[in-house]
Each structure stands twice: as C-alpha cells, then as structure tokens.
Amino acid sequence: MSTITSLLDTDLYKLTMQAAVLQHFPAAQATFLFKNRTPSKQLNDDAIEWLKSEIAALGELRFTEDEIVFLQKHVGFLPAEYFEYLKTCQLDPAAQVKVTVNTEGHLEIEVNGPWKDTILYEIPLLALVSEAYFKFVDKDWSYDGQSELAATKAQELIAQGCAFSEFGTRRRRSLKTHDIVIAGILEGLKSAQGNGIFTGTSNVYLAKKYNLKPIGTVAHEWMMGVAAATGDYSTANLRAMELWIQTVGDANAGVALTDTFGTESFLLDFNKPLTDIYNGVRQDSGDPLEYTKLLGDHYKQLGYEPMSKVIVYSDSLDVEKCGKYKAAAAENGLKAAFGVGTFFTNDFKRLSDGQKSTPLNIVIKIQQLNGQSCIKLSDNLSKNMGDPETVERVKRELGYVEKGDVIDESKRWN
Incomplete structure (x- = not known):
C-alpha cells in the first residue's frame, strides 16, 4: 500500500492557494524545483526507487466525496467552482514529475505543468523524500517515546x-x-x-x-x-x-x-x-x-x-x-x-549514541511561471532564491537592503 493515500495529506494553504490559482491564473504553466539544503544527506539507490514508486502512486489518488464535504465544511468560503474542480482533479506524475540523480549523487526533482494542478506536489514530495531518507539511509532511530x-x-x-x-x-x-x-x-x-x-x-x-x-x-x-x-x-x-x-x-x-x-x-x-x-x-x-x-x-x-x-x-x-x-x-x-x-x-535521537538525529532541510519552490523567473528575497539571505539576474534587478527596483548574517541552512536543526 502506498504511503500517501489521500490528496488531503497536505497543508491546507496548498488547497486554498489552488482555489486562488484556479480563479485567477487557470491557464498558467509552472515549474517547481527541489533543493536539499543538507547536501551531506543524500538518498541511496533503494530510497530513490521507493521514492519513484511512491510518486507514481500519487497519480492514482482522487478527492473523494467525503473529503470534498470536509473541505466545504471548513473552507466553504472558497468559490463553488473550486469544489466542482476537485471532483475531477488528478495528478499526472508520469508527465509532470522528473526525478533524477546528478553526477555528484544528489537528488534532483523537477515538476512541470498547469499551476492549478502542480501546486499540489510540493508537500507530498517533500514528505516522501524525508521518509525515504529515514527509511533506507539513516535507520539509527526508533518511534519509542x-x-x-x-x-x-x-x-x-x-x-x-x-x-x-x-x-x-x-x-x-x-x-x-x-x-x-x-x-x-x-x-x-x-x-x-x-x-x-x-x-x-x-x-x-x-x-x-x-x-x-x-x-x-x-x-x-x-x-x-x-x-x-x-x-x-x-x-x-x-x-x-x-x-x-x-x-x-x-x-x-x-x-x-x-x-x-x-x-x-x-x-x-x-x-x-x-x-x-x-x-x-x-x-x-x-x-x-x-x-x-x-x-x-x-x-x-x-x-x-x-x-x-x-x-x-x-x-x-x-x-x-x-x-x-x-x-x-x-x-x-x-x-x-x-x-x-x-x-x-x-x-x-540516534539509538547508537543518544545524540540528535537531525532532519533533512529540504524545500520545493516555484521556479518559473509561464517561462518567467520566480524569485524570493525573504528577510534572510540564506533563504533568497531564484534567477540571479532577476534577483538583482528586483533588489534594485525595490531598494532591498541586505542585512544580517547568512545562516548555514545545512545546520538549521543541529
């Protein structure tokens, strides 16, 4: 049985944003890229194969009637058209998700397709990458306690x-x-x-x-x-x-x-x-x-x-x-x-020595919309991302002032 068994296994804001995308940018095409900010933690071959299988299984999921009713109960303020869309919404990972390993052995994930659908990939993909790592690579832990x-x-x-x-x-x-x-x-x-x-x-x-x-x-x-x-x-x-x-x-x-x-x-x-x-x-x-x-x-x-x-x-x-x-x-x-x-x-904590078993620091961010670069400046230099040329141009336009120290994101939870 697949790990993720419901399209509701995501964060609420992905669904409310999906409604906004459907209303305002229904034809937009998006590209998302995965980034591992803890590069010393990489998936092995078994983890990669498991991950690919789990991603493929996302294509079998549909929003069920009772799930849509649950959403209507809690976010019924969203447009009625959105709930109608959910009745036929489905992901197509075979066409939309590309998983590769580069020459340095680092996992790469790219997602392409309609923004109104691909917006749903980020959370389950990240959750699956983390689960793959701690299922096949770092097994020095237990659920006890x-x-x-x-x-x-x-x-x-x-x-x-x-x-x-x-x-x-x-x-x-x-x-x-x-x-x-x-x-x-x-x-x-x-x-x-x-x-x-x-x-x-x-x-x-x-x-x-x-x-x-x-x-x-x-x-x-x-x-x-x-x-x-x-x-x-x-x-x-x-x-x-x-x-x-x-x-x-x-x-x-x-x-x-x-x-x-x-x-x-x-x-x-x-x-x-x-x-x-x-x-x-x-x-x-x-x-x-x-x-x-x-x-x-x-x-x-x-x-x-x-x-x-x-x-x-x-x-x-x-x-x-x-x-x-x-x-x-x-x-x-x-x-x-x-x-x-x-x-x-x-x-x-690690079973072997009782020290902290640190999480992966991983993100998936929108990279392009309709071929235009998407950027993020943030209030933290280490979280800035996007096409460098666009980043610098927007910094000049907005008068963005860099401040603070660059945080080593690979050690965020050490």
Whole structure:
C-alpha cells in the first residue's frame, strides 16, 4: 500500500492557494524545483526507487466525496467552482514529475505543468523524500517515546499560554510519526494546565482523521507567482493580497505573509483597509525580535489598539522560542500564535549514541511561471532564491537592503 493515500495529506494553504490559482491564473504553466539544503544527506539507490514508486502512486489518488464535504465544511468560503474542480482533479506524475540523480549523487526533482494542478506536489514530495531518507539511509532511530514527547511539548506550550498549531507535514520523519505526534498532542492536552490552546493542524488529512480544525495561512509561492505573472514587483504584494481577498473574502483573509520580497517593501503597501481585513502577519524569516518590533511599530503608527492584531511565528520553533517570542509580541502590543512544525514531527535521537538525529532541510519552490523567473528575497539571505539576474534587478527596483548574517541552512536543526 502506498504511503500517501489521500490528496488531503497536505497543508491546507496548498488547497486554498489552488482555489486562488484556479480563479485567477487557470491557464498558467509552472515549474517547481527541489533543493536539499543538507547536501551531506543524500538518498541511496533503494530510497530513490521507493521514492519513484511512491510518486507514481500519487497519480492514482482522487478527492473523494467525503473529503470534498470536509473541505466545504471548513473552507466553504472558497468559490463553488473550486469544489466542482476537485471532483475531477488528478495528478499526472508520469508527465509532470522528473526525478533524477546528478553526477555528484544528489537528488534532483523537477515538476512541470498547469499551476492549478502542480501546486499540489510540493508537500507530498517533500514528505516522501524525508521518509525515504529515514527509511533506507539513516535507520539509527526508533518511534519509542514519540507520543510521550509530543504530549510533553504540548503541555509545556499550554503552560506558557501559547496558542499553537502543528505545521510539520513537509519535513516529517514519516506519516506514522506525524500520526503519532497528533495523537500524542491530543493525549497531552487531556492533563495540560495553563491558558494556552491547541488550534489544530495544517495537515488536512490528519485534521479530518482526528476531527480537528485544518489551519492555514498563505505561502510565498502565491506572491512569487503573482509577481512573475504580472512582471511588476513594485505592486506584487498589493496585487497578491487583492487577488487573495477576491478568492477567500474579507472575513477569511487570515494573516499576511510579509517577507517574500522583504518585509520593509511589503509594509509600504500594508496599510488600511488591508490591515483592517487581515488579522495580522506571519513571521517566517529574519530576526523574530526585530520583526516583532517592526510590526508592532507599524500597527501603532496606523492607530491600532494594543493586542488587536496577531503575529504568527513559524520559523524553526521550539518551546523555549515560543515563550520568548510570546513575551516579545506582548511587549510590542501584539498577540502571538505559533505554527510549530519540524520540532514536532522530526525530533529524534540516534539509538547508537543518544545524540540528535537531525532532519533533512529540504524545500520545493516555484521556479518559473509561464517561462518567467520566480524569485524570493525573504528577510534572510540564506533563504533568497531564484534567477540571479532577476534577483538583482528586483533588489534594485525595490531598494532591498541586505542585512544580517547568512545562516548555514545545512545546520538549521543541529
């Protein structure tokens, strides 16, 4: 039986973005590329063969009637046409996904095809690559204690008063790990003490299985794609927000992702009424404390009452960081929420010596839309990506200022 058995085994924002793509860019053709930021961790031949088989099996999946009903219950604000589209939506990995190994033995994955369909590949492909590595290459670990570990983390977050959700699909050690973690969180909540709250999971399949709320924001992919489609980076953030709101409606805009082309550039367009419509912002790169002060000041300048807006932290979190950032948010008049990912779904120790068994740091990003380069500047130099010529041109156009140190992404979880 294949590992991924449902197209819902993905993050919610891939589905809400798919609805936006279907509405606004139904004919767009996209290219996505895989990048392993931990190049010392590579798949062996057995892992590659297993991965190819699992990718091929994605072509057999369809959205079932009860899955569509579940989505309608939780994201029924999406256009009716989207739910009709899901009835016939299917992936074609044989034609759309190319898996190769280069001369240095490094895995390469390229995805090509209609954006409205290929948008669904990123999360399952990343999850499968991670599972392949820890199934065939690094086997110095076990599932022992994972449920208890997740329960303890959940209790600690609740005790700190944190509002948190689970965001760990893309870099999970395995689907089994993910399932154990969700069950462990729920078990831990039964005896948790504190005023924190578990708000749900980004994984729609597990949300459905455990009767949880699927949680989602928006990804850099949306802003990157809109910018490439329009060719106008000076208005890309504004246009992306406007199109997003057209698809989801004012009441469901959620939180804004600010760092695709640098947060300073984003804030030039992030004023009323957009700041009224969006509940807050998501911090995903750069210095979280500097970011918190920047956004706190921005909202104050716009006249918002303290604690009326939220900041969602989602960059390499753990319990200690959540507590630290929660305090910083409060100091700057912001409510804090947390999307905790790899810390939940890929936190293991080696059986051989008890040291940390580090996850893969892998990403799949949109590379081109209709032949135009897609880029990301971020608030972290190590997360910048895209065609170098386009990157430099957009930096000049936006007045993007590089700051901070380049982080060694290969050691992010060491």
